Amino acid sequence: MIEVKNLYKEFDGIQVLKGVSATFEKGKTNMIIGQSGSGKTVFLKCLLGLHTPEKGIISFDGRNYADLKTKQHRQLRQEMGMVFQGGALYDSLTVEENIMFPLKMFADKTFDEMLDRVNTVLKRVNLENVNAKFPAELSGGMQKRVSIARAIVMNPKYLFCDEPNSGLDPITATVIDNLIQEITKEYQMITVINSHDMNSVMEIGEKIIFLKDGVKAWEGSNKEIFKTENQAIVDFVYSSNLFKKVRQVYLNESK
Amino acid sequence: MNYIEHIGKYFIMLKQVFKKPQKWSVFKEMLFREIEDLGLKSLGIIVFISFFVGGVVAIQTALNVDNPFIPKYTIGFATKRSMILEFAPTFMSIILAGKVGSYISSSIGTMRVTEQIDALEVMGINSLNYLVLPKIIAALFFYPLLILLAMFLGIFGGYYAGILTGLFYSEDYIYGIQLDFNPYFIRYALIKTLIFAFVIATIPAYHGYYVKGGSLEVGRASTQAVVWTSVVIILLNYFLTQMLLG
Ligand SMILES: Nc1ncnc2c1ncn2[C@@H]1O[C@H](COP(=O)(O)OP(=O)(O)OP(=O)(O)O)[C@@H](O)[C@H]1O
Ligand SMILES: [Mg+2]
Numbered sequence: 261m262i263e264v265k266n267l268y269k270e271f272d273g274i275q276v277l278k279g280v281s282a283t284f285e286k287g288k289t290n291m292i293i294g295q296s297g298s299g300k301t302v303f304l305k306c307l308l309g310l311h312t313p314e315k316g317i318i319s320f321d322g323r324n325y326a327d328l329k330t331k332q333h334r335q336l337r338q339e340m341g342m343v344f345q346g347g348a349l350y351d352s353l354t355v356e357e358n359i360m361f362p363l364k365m366f367a368d369k370t371f372d373e374m375l376d377r378v379n380t381v382l383k384r385v386n387l388e389n390v391n392a393k394f395p396a397e398l399s400g401g402m403q404k405r406v407s408i409a410r411a412i413v414m415n416p417k418y419l420f421c422d423e424p425n426s427g428l429d430p431i432t433a434t435v436i437d438n439l440i441q442e443i444t445k446e447y448q449m450i451t452v453i454n455s456h457d458m459n460s461v462m463e464i465g466e467k468i469i470f471l472k473d474g475v476k477a478w479e480g481s482n483k484e485i486f487k488t489e490n491q492a493i494v495d496f497v498y499s500s501n502l503f504k505k506v507r508q509v510y511l512n513e514s515k
Numbered sequence: 516m517n518y519i520e521h522i523g524k525y526f527i528m529l530k531q532v533f534k535k536p537q538k539w540s541v542f543k544e545m546l547f548r549e550i551e552d553l554g555l556k557s558l559g560i561i562v563f564i565s566f567f568v569g570g571v572v573a574i575q576t577a578l579n580v581d582n583p584f585i586p587k588y589t590i591g592f593a594t595k596r597s598m599i600l601e602f603a604p605t606f607m608s609i610i611l612a613g614k615v616g617s618y619i620s621s622s623i624g625t626m627r628v629t630e631q632i633d634a635l636e637v638m639g640i641n642s643l644n645y646l647v648l649p650k651i652i653a654a655l656f657f658y659p660l661l662i663l664l665a666m667f668l669g670i671f672g673g674y675y676a677g678i679l680t681g682l683f684y685s686e687d688y689i690y691g692i693q694l695d696f697n698p699y700f701i702r703y704a705l706i707k708t709l710i711f712a713f714v715i716a717t718i719p720a721y722h723g724y725y726v727k728g729g730s731l732e733v734g735r736a737s738t739q740a741v742v743w744t745s746v747v748i749i750l751l752n753y754f755l756t757q758m759l760l761g
Contacts, residue, residue, distance in 0.1 A: 308637050337639035348630040352622075362638050365538050 267316035276302050278474035287448045289441050289464045294471035300454040304420055341411030345422040347403040349395040356391040359410045381409040401432040421453045437464050486510045525721050531643040545649040553615050554657030565665035568602055569672030577682040590683050591691020598669035604704040605752050607665045608711035612744040616719040620740035623723030624733035651716045658712040659705050703759050711748050718744045
């Protein structure tokens with residue numbers, strides 16, 4: 261379980277996170293939602309240790325981040341996988357080298373064993389015959405999938421995804437959402453996903469945390485999001501007419 | 516940030532750089548890549564420039580010593596001295612600062628703004644050690660060779676210029692370059708080169724690593740990197756010359 265308590269983070273005097281608390285459980289797809297600029301990425305980067313919060317506690321299965329030494333941080337990070345908003349694939353390396361990289365760095369395996377593992381995860385994300393390609397030669401959706409493959413190649417306990425399906429067509433976006441949910445169940449990972457895509461929130465949001473003005477304004481599941489009367493989240497989620505109608509239909513049906 | 520803060524941050528960066536590589540096989544792979552990118556790929560420009568600079572120095576000297584009381588071997592002697600003492604180590608390092616410096620800071624800077632450095636850190640990798648140490652070692656190993664080559668080619672360029680222009684005789688030139696050979700000067704040049712090589716690898720790395728923003732800032736950082744690398748080389752050259760030869 262990841263526990264976050266009372267997290268504060270500011271940049272040059274501007275408070276981005278003002279006391280956010282949350283818990284994330286194993287085998288669940290947890291989602292952070294909120295408007296652009298609401299601090300989703302900052303929150304995730306605090307969890308990853310890329311930003312140091314001014315205040316607050318972050319603990320990974322009982323290991324408090326602030327109590328760890330640099331070396332222990334690095335060890336903890338080897339248990340994490342991250343899919344960055346822009347993919348962040350190493351553009352001087354091929355797809356195969358990208359995914360193999362963490363293995364080369366940390367696993368004591370022969371080349372053939374590593375290649376085997378690379379091909380396994382590539383297959384898992386439905387990519388084949390791209391081993392020798394460079395990231396620049398792939399489409400956006402393929403890059404995202406390679407990025408997911410790289411994130412899970414070390415069998416991480418914790419998986420973080422920053423808007424994994426932004427900029428993708430609806431079909432590919434759904435494929436990626438389902439993929440993330442499946443591997444979360446399969447490997448029993450703790451998965452935290454940033455998103456402002458309502459489709460994926462409805463599809464795979466088993467636990468949803470809504471950030472607004474630096475605080476957690478709402479928390480619940482994708483089932484509860486239809487019923488909630490919380491004005492902030494209703495305004496955010498049902499800002500489009502389509503979703504307003506969907507909500508109406510849902511509420512009528514469940515009556 | 517003021518200059519003092521930058522200098523402090525630069526040395527803090529170096530402390531992270533000089534850690535034991537996390538995996539030697541990965542380090543070795545990076546090292547060979549850097550020797551190719553920073554060293555071998557600079558070979559062409561160094562060959563080209565040093566040859567012609569040597570030629571020009573010889574011609575200039577020849578044109579300026581038409582006084583019959585100055586012996587003709589002065590041309591060879593002066594070309595050799597200026598190539599060994601300054602043109603090869605300092606001038607070529609400035610060229611490398613431009614070529615390699617902008618490459619280093621823009622490649623690291625791009626990795627920063629596209630979150631590739633974050634991705635390294637998230638994997639538990641010391642990104643500074645992984646990215647910068649191989650560059651330093653590659654430069655320290657390869658640039659002395661480049662500079663020795665530049666010395667040789669510069670002197671040879673001078674010889675060739677004599678043949679082409681007919682301004683002086685080859686025999687005089689060869690006599691001149693053999694005259695008063697002082698091995699300490701070569702050592703002096705190599706010491707300078709090693710220090711400049713370190714500067715060329717680290718200052719642009721600093722500018723690239725700490726860049727914030729997007730591609731515009733990456734471009735700006737690499738301009739800054741080249742300017743500062745050159746300024747530091749010129750200043751260090753002044754002090755080193757005083758210290759080592761004065
Ligand atoms: N490194 C930084 N330095 C200064 N300010 C920052 C930094 N990173 C983020 N911010 C600020 O923090 C706020 C939240 O940014 P963040 O990137 O977390 O938004 P987000 O919710 O991820 O938005 P999006 O959905 O557009 O990705 C923004 O106002 C941003 O300007
Ligand atoms: Mg974001």
